[in-house]
Amino acid sequence: MRDARTNDVTIENVIGNVEDKIVIFVDDQAITLDSLTEAAKLVKSRGAREVYAYSTHGLMAPRKGVTAEDKLANSVIKKLYITDTIPRSEQYFQENPKLGLISCVDLFAEALRRIHENEPLSELFK
16 A cells, blocks of 8 residues: 555555465566565565565666665565666676566567568567
8 A cells, every 4th residue: 555645655465375485576667666675575574485576667766765776685575677678787787686687678679670570579479
């Protein structure tokens, strides 16, 4: 739940049993990591063995003077994988060992080639 006044996040419930499980969160955007780190903390408190996360767009914006990278570093999340839809240097990932990169450059290049050549995109989803 997000407080409309303060924009603070509170995660109060988990649906299902996470005890001794590896939990994987998938999100479209990793912005401040408020929701993600709170959800990870909750499932860990409910007995999850490990927590990983994947996000398409790693925006990684600060909030209330705390960087998203610091939030991740101090969280129970073992690794957050983001795509390269937002360019980041190799050094950025070296400085943030809990961040991993999944490249989508080849996929986008192939999609553009197929569009240009009037070939179907459906093959990319197999």
